[in-house]
Amino acid sequence: MEAIMTAATINTTSQNKFEKLKAEKDGLSVKAELEKFATLGWEAMDETDRDHRLKWLGVFFRPVTPGKFMMRLRLPNGILNSSQMRVLAEVVQRYGDDGCADITTRQNFQLRGIRIEDLPEIFNRFREVELTSVQSGMDNVRNITGDPIAGLDASELYDTRELVEQIQAMITNNGVGNAEFSNLPRKFNIAITGGRDNSVHAEINDLAFVPAFTDGNFGFNILVGGFFSAKRCDAAIPLNAWVPPQDVVAVCRAILEVYRDNGLRANRQKSRLMWLIDEWGLERFREEVELRLGKSLLPGAAHDEIDWEKRDHIGIHKQKQSDLYYAGLQIPVGRLYAEDMFEIARLAEVYGTSEIRLTVEQNIVIPNISDVRLASFFTESLLGKFKINPEPLTRALVSCTGAQFCNFALIETKNRALAMIKALESELEMTQPVRIHWTGCPNSCGQPQVADIGLMGTKARKNGKPVEGVDIYMGGKVGKDAHLGTCVTKGVPCDDLQPVLQELLVTHFGAKPKVLVNT
Numbered sequence: 001m002e003a004i005m006t007a008a009t010i011n012t013t014s015q016n017k018f019e020k021l022k023a024e025k026d027g028l029s030v031k032a033e034l035e036k037f038a039t040l041g042w043e044a045m046d047e048t049d050r051d052h053r054l055k056w057l058g059v060f061f062r063p064v065t066p067g068k069f070m071m072r073l074r075l076p077n078g079i080l081n082s083s084q085m086r087v088l089a090e091v092v093q094r095y096g097d098d099g100c101a102d103i104t105t106r107q108n109f110q111l112r113g114i115r116i117e118d119l120p121e122i123f124n125r126f127r128e129v130e131l132t133s134v135q136s137g138m139d140n141v142r143n144i145t146g147d148p149i150a151g152l153d154a155s156e157l158y159d160t161r162e163l164v165e166q167i168q169a170m171i172t173n174n175g176v177g178n179a180e181f182s183n184l185p186r187k188f189n190i191a192i193t194g195g196r197d198n199s200v201h202a203e204i205n206d207l208a209f210v211p212a213f214t215d216g217n218f219g220f221n222i223l224v225g226g227f228f229s230a231k232r233c234d235a236a237i238p239l240n241a242w243v244p245p246q247d248v249v250a251v252c253r254a255i256l257e258v259y260r261d262n263g264l265r266a267n268r269q270k271s272r273l274m275w276l277i278d279e280w281g282l283e284r285f286r287e288e289v290e291l292r293l294g295k296s297l298l299p300g301a302a303h304d305e306i307d308w309e310k311r312d313h314i315g316i317h318k319q320k321q322s323d324l325y326y327a328g329l330q331i332p333v334g335r336l337y338a339e340d341m342f343e344i345a346r347l348a349e350v351y352g353t354s355e356i357r358l359t360v361e362q363n364i365v366i367p368n369i370s371d372v373r374l375a376s377f378f379t380e381s382l383l384g385k386f387k388i389n390p391e392p393l394t395r396a397l398v399s400c401t402g403a404q405f406c407n408f409a410l411i412e413t414k415n416r417a418l419a420m421i422k423a424l425e426s427e428l429e430m431t432q433p434v435r436i437h438w439t440g441c442p443n444s445c446g447q448p449q450v451a452d453i454g455l456m457g458t459k460a461r462k463n464g465k466p467v468e469g470v471d472i473y474m475g476g477k478v479g480k481d482a483h484l485g486t487c488v489t490k491g492v493p494c495d496d497l498q499p500v501l502q503e504l505l506v507t508h509f510g511a512k513p514k515v516l517v518n519t
């Protein structure tokens with residue numbers, strides 16, 4: 001049997017800054033030093049621990065707001081309960097105006113305003129309600145996404161919730177931290193869906209499992225190598241492998257081991273899984289995975305079962321359980337404050353079964369509302385803020401963090417996105433939702449390549465002066481036959497964007513200018 005390679009044994013001959021810092025000390029080891037950091041304070045502690053290694057615990061130093069950290073959770077399949085939501089709300093509440101939470105494009109929560117001196121207590125609170133933020137940043141596997149209506153959807157082929165839990169448990173050692181997978185060459189994204197509409201954007205993950213039948217047996221076709229980076233974006237490609245559900249966790253482990261031990265580490269721009277597949281070829285990659293797995297992979301099924309257009313889950317929908325409904329609430333750009341979170345927790349308890357789910361569109365789903373409680377649910381004032389029937393453009397709006405908190409950002413995104421949508425909706429009559437995604441820089445966290453209209457922050461020029469601008473992407477197709485959009489226009493100054501978007505919406509998406517009546 002091959003020896004397991006860990007941080008200490010990986011060959012680090014050609015080391016960039018990040019490989020060096022990982023070789024010096026594994027990121028997870030800062031877990032034992034939290035009390036010390038809390039006493040020292042953020043200004044006195046070791047900078048490498050503060051700016052980098054704390055990310056292994058999901059704690060991100062924010063150069064834009066020094067001393068106020070961000071915490072990124074792990075919520076497998078985007079599922080949490082009302083007690084967990086209350087703990088998250090209490091954490092951000094203590095930071096007053098600095099505290100808020102964002103639903104992320106990986107069905108996850110990030111908390112804002114966190115002080116280093118509070119970390120020991122925050123982690124204690126997390127443990128009490130079984131929340132973890134471990135290994136959610138840097139060279140680790142990110143939150144594992146799944147269908148937000150898994151187990152509720154009459155049309156789904158397989159309820160993947162348990163599989164997602166098992167994968168997370170394997171990778172993180174049940175949320176405690178796992179040194180086996182704490183030194184990957186780079187970040188790694190995993191998604192798994194048993195539904196028909198590709199609710200997870202399988203094609204943009206390093207590893208994705210999509211439903212497929214072989215000889216009448218249910219399982220998953222495997223896709224590998226999807227990723228976005230500033231230099232290169234690629235959709236995942238079929239590995240030509242099919243696995244039954246019971247082999248999914250072992251296949252994840254085998255692929256992660258192959259990537260961990262062979263992924264390219266010299267140049268971080270070329271470290272994502274697709275670069276290794278390029279270097280080896282798909283056949284060799286598949287063989288290496290089989291070697292780790294200890295058995296052959298079956299060939300991929302001829303076609304997968306992704307045959308629906310993607311749903312956004314907003315509104316009230318019947319579940320497969322008789323007399324039960326789920327409610328999808330639109331959360332503008334995913335931003336929540338403590339009072340919103342307490343209210344969502346309350347609604348989930350009063351009307352549902354205390355469960356709350358997040359979507360990759362940065363919205364929430366409250367499942368298991370009985371039909372007899374719906375009329376009363378509709379009277380809740382929170383539905384005025386987080387609508388179940390929002391305007392078509394608001395409905396499909398997604399935005400990354402942007403300049404308010406992210407030092408990579410070339411533009412401010414969330415607030416600008418909200419103001420722009422409001423302005424466009426006041427001018428246009430829309431007949432359909434149009435998925436507009438904002439992302440503050442070429443890292444593409446806001447996934448502009450999957451959008452109908454994607455807006456990527458860039459530096460533009462206006463009247464000879466540098467100004468905030470966007471590159472415009474179009475043609476992203478999600479759900480069935482998903483494919484990535486491409487850049488159609490470069491460097492539009494943000495101040496000039498509104499008429500440009502108006503024109504695109506009229507020409508390509510059936511929008512009609514509103515007839516304004518003077519009263």
Ligand code: SRM
Nearest residue numbers: 104105106108142227228229230400401405406443444445
């Ligand atoms: Fe991202 C780095 C935010 C999803 C590609 N991303 C960052 C950092 C950590 C940079 C930083 O330290 O400031 C951002 C934190 C800003 C902040 O304060 O919030 C950040 N990424 C986000 C989130 C919060 C965007 C959002 O508003 O929803 C998403 C968190 C997901 C999560 O819960 O884990 C987020 N990031 C993504 C996605 C979308 C996805 O996974 O579907 C991508 C593109 C897909 C991919 O990775 O292949 C993405 N983020 C990146 C990259 C480019 C990776 C690369 O290979 O080059 C970076 C930069 C890096 O890693 O060096 C990055």
Ligand code: SF4
Nearest residue numbers: 400406409440441445
């Ligand atoms: Fe920050 Fe750029 Fe990611 Fe937006 S796309 S969160 S600006 S790194």
